Amino acid sequence: MRIGFVSANREVLPDPVIPLGVMSVMSTLPERHEKELWDLCFSTDPLAEIRARIREFKPDLLAIGLRNLQNNAYSDVSNNLRYYTDLIGAVRMVTRAPIVLGGGGFSVAPEALMAHLKPDYGIVGEGDYAFPGLVERLDTGAPIDDIPNLCYFSDREVHRTLGSGAPIDINNLPIPTRDHVDARYYEAGIESVQSKRGCALRCDYCTYPLIEGRSYRLKDPARFVDEMIELGRRRAVTHFFIVDSVFTIPPTHAKAICREMIRRGIDTPWTCYGNPIGFDADLAQLMNDAGCAGIEVGSDSGSDRVLKNLHKGFTAASIQNFHALCAAKGLKDCHTFILGTQGETLDEVRATLRFVADLNPYACILSVWNDDNDIFGGKAAEERAQFRKKVLEVISASQDLFPYSVVQELGILFDPLFFRLLRRRGVRGPLWQYIRNAGLSFKGGSHDEIMGHRSTDRHRRDVGTGRDVHY
Numbered sequence: 001m002r003i004g005f006v007s008a009n010r011e012v013l014p015d016p017v018i019p020l021g022v023m024s025v026m027s028t029l030p031e032r033h034e035k036e037l038w039d040l041c042f043s044t045d046p047l048a049e050i051r052a053r054i055r056e057f058k059p060d061l062l063a064i065g066l067r068n069l070q071n072n073a074y075s076d077v078s079n080n081l082r083y084y085t086d087l088i089g090a091v092r093m094v095t096r097a098p099i100v101l102g103g104g105g106f107s108v109a110p111e112a113l114m115a116h117l118k119p120d121y122g123i124v125g126e127g128d129y130a131f132p133g134l135v136e137r138l139d140t141g142a143p144i145d146d147i148p149n150l151c152y153f154s155d156r157e158v159h160r161t162l163g164s165g166a167p168i169d170i171n172n173l174p175i176p177t178r179d180h181v182d183a184r185y186y187e188a189g190i191e192s193v194q195s196k197r198g199c200a201l202r203c204d205y206c207t208y209p210l211i212e213g214r215s216y217r218l219k220d221p222a223r224f225v226d227e228m229i230e231l232g233r234r235r236a237v238t239h240f241f242i243v244d245s246v247f248t249i250p251p252t253h254a255k256a257i258c259r260e261m262i263r264r265g266i267d268t269p270w271t272c273y274g275n276p277i278g279f280d281a282d283l284a285q286l287m288n289d290a291g292c293a294g295i296e297v298g299s300d301s302g303s304d305r306v307l308k309n310l311h312k313g314f315t316a317a318s319i320q321n322f323h324a325l326c327a328a329k330g331l332k333d334c335h336t337f338i339l340g341t342q343g344e345t346l347d348e349v350r351a352t353l354r355f356v357a358d359l360n361p362y363a364c365i366l367s368v369w370n371d372d373n374d375i376f377g378g379k380a381a382e383e384r385a386q387f388r389k390k391v392l393e394v395i396s397a398s399q400d401l402f403p404y405s406v407v408q409e410l411g412i413l414f415d416p417l418f419f420r421l422l423r424r425r426g427v428r429g430p431l432w433q434y435i436r437n438a439g440l441s442f443k444g445g446s447h448d449e450i451m452g453h454r455s456t457d458r459h460r461r462d463v464g465t466g467r468d469v470h471y
């Protein structure tokens, strides 16, 4: 079969991210199939480009990866939906080849997206085994309904098969080649790696388990570090992002990975997602010793009632403990707080903002809750939009309390033009990790302010650069 793989993602903030999901699926396909990857991220006219590629390659099947539904600020989903609709319309104009959708964005609202976008098939969650399985069956004409988590149309209705299928052995998946990846992805110097799949926690709103499942599949630490070394050899990598839903859970695995990095002398800094559950001084120390330049943590709220409501499994005190451990061991922590979640009052929003001010983490991202299903409109979506406005007003009114907090929707410490300038001047890795170097002039500060060492209240060795930093 001739298969055209399309990475539809065009989001470039906070940085463009390589189409790892589409590349992973592509790499598991048997050699006998002919395949091409069409990445639309940097295209000036994606619809014209896709039509031209299809006319030239004449695929028998289109595999389209939808990574994001929401935009970077979690504030606007309608643009992506419109774009995906137009994209599929453009494909249909030039080919009758069936379309298969997949990816993180598809997996968080599969039935609704099937009904709206009307592809031929959709694969929910991991596509590493399911996609080659579907190709095999379409190639041979065998029935497709034994493929788990497959969406298709029958009698014009969307159907979805159940089951989880054979567990994916992530130690035996090929490392997706980066040979044809656009060099612009590497302007931030970041390469993506994965140490496991799955998250067993049950945070109320979270869609991650819909994509990766709840059972942990752990990568052998030696294999993980082999990958880092191999990828570092192929590109000018100055930073790794560990894309696990939560790197620090299970802690035993995170510790094993760190020990292996230390043993093998990995000296490239890296960033990951963390969680207060199970986070202890030993892990914080190992992460620092292994070169962790920053941990992003979904703290979500400073109110125990809201945290309980969200089934986070930890309390406000656990967040404080997490921050204290990070600060003691020299790790930069960036906490995301999601304000205005289901049932949250404006008073609770204010309480969380005071909590953030007291916590004073290295950096913070404040965002307002946005339901993925709001993409399809309706009265509830409108009401939520009104509430979002009020939450933003509350944040705006008290922004002086938390000087190192990014509020993208209000343009606070968030300026894409300035970010581009920093990249051009050689600033590498996630930008929040420089927020204190530049202090309050992050938005518009000079290069020296960003890279240099201003402000005074604390001091430690930057594990990323090996230099001393003050913050």
Ligand code: B12
Pocket (backbone or CB within 6 Å): 009, 011, 012, 013, 014, 015, 016, 017, 018, 020, 021, 022, 024, 025, 063, 064, 065, 066, 067, 068, 069, 070, 071, 072, 073, 074, 100, 101, 102, 103, 104, 105, 107, 108, 123, 125, 126, 127, 128, 131, 190, 191, 192, 194, 207, 208, 211, 212, 241, 242, 243, 244, 245, 372
């Ligand atoms: C790590 C991560 C990030 C990192 C990425 C760092 C990096 N260097 O790669 C950072 C922090 C930068 C980031 C940013 C964003 N992210 Co993000 N991110 C993730 C995360 C945790 C993992 C993504 C990943 O790489 N996984 C590993 C790869 C191998 O898995 P995968 O892409 O899902 O691919 C598998 C399947 O989806 C499927 N598949 C993929 N493509 C295809 C195609 C076909 C045809 C088929 C059949 C199957 C298939 O098979 C693959 C292999 O099993 C996911 C959540 C999660 N646990 O999945 C969110 C996630 C993808 N992000 C999301 C969002 C919204 C964003 C942002 C827009 C928001 C923001 N404010 O940060 C930005 C956009 C960035 C951009 N330029 O596109 C959403 C997307 C869905 C949605 N709700 O819109 C997710 C799902 C989280 C969520 N909130 O639900 N992100």
Ligand code: SF4
Pocket (backbone or CB within 6 Å): 199, 200, 201, 202, 203, 206, 207, 208, 209, 245, 246, 275, 298
């Ligand atoms: S810990 Fe993170 S990935 Fe896991 S369920 Fe909670 S929010 Fe989702």
